[in-house]
Amino acid sequence: MPAAGRVARVVIDSPLPQLDHLFDYLVPEELAEQAKPGVRVRVPLRSAGRVADGFLVGLGDPDDAFDGALSPLEAVVSPVPVLTPEVWALARRLADRSAGTASDILRLAVPPRMVRVEKAWLAARREGGDADPVSASAPTTVPVRGYGARALEDAVAAGRRIALTAIPGLTRLPDGAWVGEWSVTLAALALDVWSGGRTAIIAVPDHRDLDQLAASLAAIAPPRAVVRADAGQANADRYRGFLDALGGPRIIIGNRSVVYAPAERLGLIAIWEDSDPLHSEPLSPYVHTRDAALVRQELEGCALVVSGHIRSVEAQRLVEVGWLSEVGPERAVTPRVVLTAAQQASEPAVRAARIPSTAWRTAKDALSGDSGRPRGPVLVQVARPGYAPLVACANCARAAHCTNCRGPLGQTRAGAVPSCGVCGRLATEWRCEHCEHERFRIVTVGSGRTAEELGRAFPGTRVVLADGDHPVLRVGAAPALVVATRGAEPIAEGGYQAVLLLDGERMLAREDLRVAEDCLRWWSSAAGLAAPGAPTVLVGVSGPIARDFATGRLAPFAHQELVERRELRFPPAVRLASVTGVEQAVREVIAAVDPILLIDVLGPATVSDDRGRDLVRAVLRFEYARGAEVAAAVRAAVVRNATRRRRAPAGRSGYRPAPTLRVRFDDPDVL
Structure with missing residues (x-):
């Protein structure tokens, strides 16, 4: 069915929790060719003639939409489908899991648009056709050392979830540079995945680890097969790499947000040193790299490798419940x-x-x-x-x-x-x-x-x-x-x-x-x-x-x-959610969660605030099996708090103070 006259399902770029759902808009005739799932759009809001940016998530039939008159799309900002269905599904699942908004995660997943970079990328695509020159190059592999002949490669090819014990020590690359043996292992594993026509994503904590991994990949992989997504990159470079990742299977390396990268035929997600606090996202909804990788692996069925010099307690819990399987080197190496x-x-x-x-x-x-x-x-x-x-x-x-x-x-x-x-x-x-x-x-x-x-x-x-x-x-x-x-x-x-x-x-x-x-x-x-x-x-x-x-x-x-x-009921034996804000709002969130779902509630207790506000914090502890229900109840309370009408201070007509409520699931700073 042509896009003209159809209903565009749009997620609006807004941190407001009450706007965290899909909005229906009519696709006008003049935008029919460009209105495709994944593109950036601009839409009107029914208040003071405002417009908002967003992403077109999908197209629906008019019969399934709102009964009244639908507003038309204002504009299609770019014809490039930057939001893939897999990334949208991941953002929605993670937002629901953490009582956050999907648009907050999409800001991490999709970098800001760089018009000049995008035009150059589109021109190159038109000249080269739809074929991906990188994927069309001759495949090559390098054996992974120290884990048995193709033992690790076969496990990844089978889509297994692995807690990998890294081999300590340094190794010398052909160009004379010295890197950690761990980077050579992950690079060879990613190359094997890419040679099979699939995408590999590797997340590391900081730029030092990223430089080692990039050097190891430069020694064995074609340069254009590797995409680097680094928070330290210039916006143009980061957006250029993001667009390259849309063009076919790649080896995508970067820091914590790389786990949201677009990936054609995702075959592997690898995380190095998941216990490093740099993997903990400081922006709402505060999803840890490991948690995002676990959810994405479940959605797309790819292999997952969690590796490090040590094993995190979270990874150990996953091993003991059977979610991860242990894999170690053939010969134990101890400093x-x-x-x-x-x-x-x-x-x-x-x-x-x-x-x-x-x-x-x-x-x-x-x-x-x-x-x-x-x-x-x-x-x-x-x-x-x-x-x-x-x-x-x-x-x-x-x-x-x-x-x-x-x-x-x-x-x-x-x-x-x-x-x-x-x-x-x-x-x-x-x-x-x-x-x-x-x-x-x-x-x-x-x-x-x-x-x-x-x-x-x-x-x-x-x-x-x-x-x-x-x-x-x-x-x-x-x-x-x-x-x-x-x-x-x-x-x-x-x-x-x-x-x-x-x-x-x-x-x-x-x-x-x-x-x-x-x-x-x-x-x-x-x-x-x-x-x-x-x-x-x-x-x-x-x-x-x-x-x-x-x-x-x-x-x-x-x-x-x-x-x-486990004895103390501390994470990761249980999950927790911290709720910080004014006392009344915090108590309303606690009251919104059925006590049957919780192990207990700690607080509310007074906490310090940079702006001199009197805030309190409560901690909700619950079992993993209750996570979805607790998140749904907390999110509903957050939406109610955000939509409550607030009286303006004297002499400040039109002023509405922002709601003071912060929710963080699996908060690492609580205990």
């Missing part, structure tokens, strides 16, 4: 880990030292080659960036705070006047509020101070500082001390000849449900940068986490974490 806690406990002088004698000797031997191993760089991982992030009163040892905003005071360099870490004000006339003393002492040593101390201890040795303010991606094979904060460690040619993990006890002291999992990931990632057989020294940490790290028992560690969370 050579040295623990210093026993020595520090038995020797008081060693206990007081930040870097015990064992770690000093290990670093000295690696730099000089006295241990019989090649000379090379040494990695020193520390907890905090900066010089001295925290200072205290030299007399009473109370933490020093800014007299302006009560923020923590710290030093940016040796001899500098302490400044506030929040407002930046210099503490030139600071006086301790407890004892009136006027001098400071350093409490927390950062990366800058550590580099300074090591430079004095190893005169003549080059010291490299790598943190957020001093990004370093790679270092050479020459002897050097590389002081890096967690997650900012550069890759060394051939690997580090020794790795020192400092501040472990301080990292574990953070009050967070995931602190042990985070520490294990940081340490394992650093140990994976060591040369084969090179020692990794974990300073000052004892107990089960140190034992499991040293022995490579990472899956049993995740299992024990899950057991403890």
